[in-house]
Amino acid sequence: MLKIYNTLSKKIEDFIPINKSHIKIYVCGPTVYDKIHIGNARPLVVFDTFVRLLRYKYPKVTYVRNITDVDDKINDRLISEKITLKDLTDKTINDFQKDCTSLNNLYPDYEPRATQHISEMIEMIENLILNEFAYLSKGHVLFNIKKFPEYGNLSNRTLDEMISGSRVEIADYKINPGDFVLWKPSEQNIPGWESPWGRGRPGWHIECSAMSKKYLGVEFDIHGGGADLIFPHHENEIAQSRCANNSDSLANYWMHNGYVNINNVKMSKSLKNFVSISELLNRFKGETIRYFLLQSHYRAPLNFSDNSLLEANTSLSSLYRSIENLSINGDPDKEILTNLEDDLNTPKVFSRLHFLSEQANKGSVEAAQLLKNSSSILGFLEKTSDDWFKRSFINENNLSNDKITINQILGLIEKRANAKIKKDFELADKIRKSLDDQGIVLEDNAEGTDWRYK
Numbered sequence: 001m002l003k004i005y006n007t008l009s010k011k012i013e014d015f016i017p018i019n020k021s022h023i024k025i026y027v028c029g030p031t032v033y034d035k036i037h038i039g040n041a042r043p044l045v046v047f048d049t050f051v052r053l054l055r056y057k058y059p060k061v062t063y064v065r066n067i068t069d070v071d072d073k074i075n076d077r078l079i080s081e082k083i084t085l086k087d088l089t090d091k092t093i094n095d096f097q098k099d100c101t102s103l104n105n106l107y108p109d110y111e112p113r114a115t116q117h118i119s120e121m122i123e124m125i126e127n128l129i130l131n132e133f134a135y136l137s138k139g140h141v142l143f144n145i146k147k148f149p150e151y152g153n154l155s156n157r158t159l160d161e162m163i164s165g166s167r168v169e170i171a172d173y174k175i176n177p178g179d180f181v182l183w184k185p186s187e188q189n190i191p192g193w194e195s196p197w198g199r200g201r202p203g204w205h206i207e208c209s210a211m212s213k214k215y216l217g218v219e220f221d222i223h224g225g226g227a228d229l230i231f232p233h234h235e236n237e238i239a240q241s242r243c244a245n246n247s248d249s250l251a252n253y254w255m256h257n258g259y260v261n262i263n264n265v266k267m268s269k270s271l272k273n274f275v276s277i278s279e280l281l282n283r284f285k286g287e288t289i290r291y292f293l294l295q296s297h298y299r300a301p302l303n304f305s306d307n308s309l310l311e312a313n314t315s316l317s318s319l320y321r322s323i324e325n326l327s328i329n330g331d332p333d334k335e336i337l338t339n340l341e342d343d344l345n346t347p348k349v350f351s352r353l354h355f356l357s358e359q360a361n362k363g364s365v366e367a368a369q370l371l372k373n374s375s376s377i378l379g380f381l382e383k384t385s386d387d388w389f390k391r392s393f394i395n396e397n398n399l400s401n402d403k404i405t406i407n408q409i410l411g412l413i414e415k416r417a418n419a420k421i422k423k424d425f426e427l428a429d430k431i432r433k434s435l436d437d438q439g440i441v442l443e444d445n446a447e448g449t450d451w452r453y454k
């Protein structure tokens with residue numbers, strides 16, 4: 001029996017599908033204005049593994065992961081980089097898909113783009129206005145959260161807590177401070193679509209409600225995403241979908257993965273403490289990154305460092321040594337399956353993998369075979385041992401100890417920023433030069449300092 005921690009009930013529950021011959025799952029995908037970082041990659045890998053398990057257990061699974069290609073962060077980029085929406089999003093989506101492939105993620109069954117579903121969103125908003133769940137105010141259409149008594153149930157927050165949190169935007173055109181935007185007007189220089197309320201663009205939340213309904217129907221089994229989406233994004237999705245569809249549920253199970261931290265602070269683009277997947281792929285294999293992301297339980301925070309990836313690589317290499325050049329022949333290991341079915345308990349899966357590896361090294365052909373047979377459900381260990389060691393590292397030089405780590409780079413950037421505040425420009429320049437000598441380029445901008453490899 002598959003067990004899932006359901007954010008909605010805050011409990012581990014037995015998974016009871018709506019229709020056990022066809023499982024339906026929706027996961028929120030990227031907002032495509034920039035390359036993804038390792039924090040963004042975690043839900044991609046976690047839910048890919050979960051969907052692999054579902055596919056093993058059930059005859060049919062439909063997995064939808066959307067692409068948000070209309071958003072204010074995207075609009076900011078269009079203006080600052082002077083490019084068209086299509087050029088920016090096509091390029092970012094292309095980079096995103098390359099990263100997904102490197103991480104051994106299988107394609108979702110549908111990967112809908114928000115801009116191709118504007119009419120579905122307009123239809124849903126019209127319905128919400130007609131039934132008085134939403135109202136028009138100063139060119140905006142807003143959802144009135146007081147019309148949905150269960151609002152706050154997913155995130156377990158009271159209205160006051162939501163308002164005092166910084167994520168609720170206070171605006172004079174709202175009836176309640178927590179009301180959220182379904183549609184907003186677009187000035188001429190940013191993307192917009194004709195609507196009954198003038199030229200404008202959808203709010204982020206309505207995008208997922210419209211796309212999940214189109215591809216999975218009014219009620220489906222599982223909705224997933226990062227823990228940072230619980231509020232307000234998923235809370236709002238539930239409110240508007242259930243009111244528009246007049247339904248008792250949007251998804252029966254809500255799954256959320258924990259954050260990836262760097263130096264124990266959540267990695268995020270706004271904090272500028274992120275490491276992009278494409279940067280990491282210069283030094284590590286995608287499979288190593290995937291292995292690292294699955295080592296911890298998906299709901300626990302995960303601390304990232306260069307060292308943690310080096311350790312993951314060593315650990316994965318030791319498994320590869322045990323499977324030699326076997327091919328899949330038979331079912332995955334039962335204990336691995338049981339642990340995956342237990343709310344994706346990957347730490348236990350990893351201990352079992354290493355136990356099997358030890359047995360294999362002592363001469364157990366059966367253990368080696370079970371290890372190999374479990375590879376397709378995990379999405380790693382799928383190569384032959386020869387292939388893995390042939391291309392063990394893309395750049396072997398980066399393994400040497402004199403190579404600077406990401407933590408050290410971030411530390412020096414901070415030191416340089418402090419030096420500048422104290423007007424010690426000599427020290428600031430010295431730090432920049434020393435990083436430059438080690439192949440790290442700093443780029444100062446209005447929000448701070450970015451860095452990249454030369």
Ligand SMILES: [Zn+2]
Pocket residue numbers: 027028029208233
């Ligand atoms: Zn979403």
